[in-house]
Amino acid sequence: MSISLRVNLGGLEMKNPVTVASGTFAYGEEYDQYFDISQLGAVTVKSLSLRPRAGNPPPRLVETPAGMLNAIGLQNVGIEAYLKDKLPFLRKKGCTIIGNIYGHSPEEYAQLAQRLEAEGGADAIEANLSCPNVHDARTARGCSLVAQNPELVRQYTVAIKTATRLPVFVKLSPNVVDIVESAVAAQEGGADAVSLINTLLGMGINPETRRPILSNIVGGLSGPAIRPVAVKMVWDVAKHLKIPILGMGGICTASDAMQFILAGARAVAVGSYVFREPTAPMKIVQGLDDYCRRHGVADINQLVGAMAV
Amino acid sequence: MSISLRVNLGGLEMKNPVTVASGTFAYGEEYDQYFDISQLGAVTVKSLSLRPRAGNPPPRLVETPAGMLNAIGLQNVGIEAYLKDKLPFLRKKGCTIIGNIYGHSPEEYAQLAQRLEAEGGADAIEANLSCPNVHDARTARGCSLVAQNPELVRQYTVAIKTATRLPVFVKLSPNVVDIVESAVAAQEGGADAVSLINTLLGMGINPETRRPILSNIVGGLSGPAIRPVAVKMVWDVAKHLKIPILGMGGICTASDAMQFILAGARAVAVGSYVFREPTAPMKIVQGLDDYCRRHGVADINQLVGAMAV
Amino acid sequence: MPHLADCRIMSNQEIAPEHYRLTLHAPQIAAESAAGQFCMIEVRPGYAPFLRRPMSFERIFNDGFSILYRVQGEGTRLMAMMSSGQVLNIQGPLGKPFPLNPTYQRHILVAGGIGIAPFPALGDAIVRTLGKTPEIVIAARTERLLLCEKDFRQMGCRVHFVTDDGSAGEKGLASDGLLRLNPGPDCVVYACGPMPMLKAVHAVCAARGAVCYASLEAEMACGDGVCLGCVVESNVEVEYERMVRVCKDGPIFDTRIIRWDAY
């Protein structure tokens, strides 16, 4: 039986529905040591900003039960260094690239998208409107992310869509009352897909020192711990959106990935678990093929949103 | 060194800051087989409604990484059976009782609070405005809980406060943009404390059957997996509230409990972990005593919100 | 009354592919346990798995008990890696035992797959307490998974094999095996196995006027009646008594109580 894993994610052709989550795969080089990364449906790069960023001071990372908290704060080489030093490797490998971007204003996002398109730096744009680690937790109450305000989501999306013809994915935050509102706003703004979810806000305290574990106090929670939250949000959004979903949050195995696909995700991203098991994305591609074979499904698109209620 | 673990939670005198989370301890009898439950600061009973409830159809429960999803749907004996069959045991044991209540309207909450006060059924009221399992997930988009609407939180709180002189705690949902808003609304409504957090919305799908794992599709995620989320919300709220906080979410050990206390919780509740380790609440009481001793702190109140930023 | 006890593993052996027998030193728990009850096993420290795993008593000794388990997922896979001398924290005994009633002429046990697990203890109890010899239908997918034959032969039982693939005994389902034994109102049937099998066994018993007690399974958090997570739907008319807890009201139920059309 010949199985097709090809999917079209809002205009981005992917040879299979598996990519990696921004910030958990850098720019691909390291993990290419463990498997041929061009076999992935796409490689999503670490958030790029106009200027390089040093990120937050350490400590930035702590393990939690079945997950981790991070407060990296979008340390990245900046878009120009990416285009010069990182992109050639990805292009030489023949990877499909999702260029994740982060800016301080709609204009910055637009500029980033434009640069990426102009330089062939990405095949699609993922706009990170939901990073919890770029605010100082001491002052930002509850944190205020663009993705927490549907009207802003719409505005930012419009700005990015106006700047580029590349498919635009909008990455949303789980820290909302109803993620459908944010997703609908992205769709109204012209987004070609939504990516969900970014990390959940969280923190930890060391009782012995009585100090926060992360220097930025608050960080983003990821890993299998949050998977049920992510599956729920994908399912909610899938019921109300026309545009497709890139699902993520705690995916470790093909079976996890299938939960997202059945809930309505057109494609999936493997995040934190890749730190533990660098070959996980590749194993998931194989696992999805096995699943389709076992279930006699010739085209994985038939399984998108196919949960029987 | 003599250590005092006594705390006053919004008017409720507790001999130590440790209670149990509603719905994870039933009405106390079962766990009294494993330790003397009157040694707890308080026993919080399963949500009581005016009429008995059968809850959702099975399956209602599934394990998740470092946690669990439940969709019990507030099955309970109803307030009258509680007063008649369950209360005498708790009173005989000499327990301090937090009576958790659930109603369909402010009037029902008021009525429940009144009945509890009139019959000596509780020493404080905890109003569950945040149960994710009483809606049909098929129709309720994103779920709409009273606790997700600050104005409703205020109204419900006022109604309950008007009906009773017992201390009233309002239990909030983490599925919001900014839990401080909900907490402030409770405070404005006259609440004597806030309880946070209830479970996070989540779901799971069995890829082999392609069906949701829970009959109600969506359930509440609890356990150590969500602890970082809960600590963060306690810390956020503590900075902005005058009334005290009852903190919960994934507490398993005294060290976990200390995280909540340092973040600003006056008292803590042990939830899902009690299923795994029935003696955990008792061990936490002992562990808090040890902690104070080790750190030379004579009164645990000195540690509330004592995280050094 | 249930206990919480650290129990030393006496042995943990593979008795068939992916099937193990684990024997624990647990005198206090054993002293208070009866056939049909179960324990909750803390598979290991740390939060993976998060919950304890419910396991029926296979046999109850003076100084402990054995369980019979099939590797199903993460928890049982980890259990299979343990070796004698190591320690497991056990909560038990939990649940209600099989009711034993001397008025019945025939005691028929019907096991599907790993559903054989609680029957060695039940067979012992019927022989010892009632002085009767049970009959047993052992059903499984294939010959190699027909377990505990020797135990029942030693009790002098009639043993009927049924396999899905016909590799041993009769080809068919556990309920077909039961039918062959021609159950009637003089019989009490005890059944343990997957839900569809129990439903079929119940149907046979109901048709023949035999009383049937089934040991049910459900995912459990507390094992102790607290969380209300393990319920199954019953026929009880009273709305709020409709959900019965497998852990506390069961795991053994008179099958007439279960709302089988929900399964």
Next chain:
Amino acid sequence: MPHLADCRIMSNQEIAPEHYRLTLHAPQIAAESAAGQFCMIEVRPGYAPFLRRPMSFERIFNDGFSILYRVQGEGTRLMAMMSSGQVLNIQGPLGKPFPLNPTYQRHILVAGGIGIAPFPALGDAIVRTLGKTPEIVIAARTERLLLCEKDFRQMGCRVHFVTDDGSAGEKGLASDGLLRLNPGPDCVVYACGPMPMLKAVHAVCAARGAVCYASLEAEMACGDGVCLGCVVESNVEVEYERMVRVCKDGPIFDTRIIRWDAY
């Protein structure tokens, strides 16, 4: 290039209270590893612990390597329970090795507590590659935790003991021990231990004009330069190069690069 390999445990023995030596069969990893590098150990299947644990190579053999570890928390406690024959998944080698430079007269190793771990391999390398005999300061809380004396005696090293409680050798800190050796510009100092110790050792070296390489620790997710979680602050002026990754840019750093006032 790092590998991912299932490696058989050859031995896992307690060598001091709460301190273990674990030897793994890993010919491929060993062939490409050098002193100062480390591996990431998957403690067990399942999600507790979620991340791998970084461990330095203590000694590198033809067919594998050993690590020396102290029981710190959940991961190392679980490691201590493992026995020979069992298998661990290992990622490695990772990070940069200790630089070896023949121009220095004296090679001084300074170990604080479990910071001794990477030094047997480093001592071997200095002896074999440079034909020099290192000197070593072994510091620990108390006598029983002074590890690896024999290894260094066999290399012919001068061994200086320092203990917090004075139970053996000099009473004081690792940096006090180093001072006694009177380091100067002809020395290269290699240090491994807790951050405050490294800071003190750096201060001594800076004052005496000795170059110092320290093996740093930081909580790690990927171990491979990807997550940017393990950074420490450096003195680099360029804002966005200020954060250096312990796993990829280190774990061995020239101590002049580190912004010590942040620690």
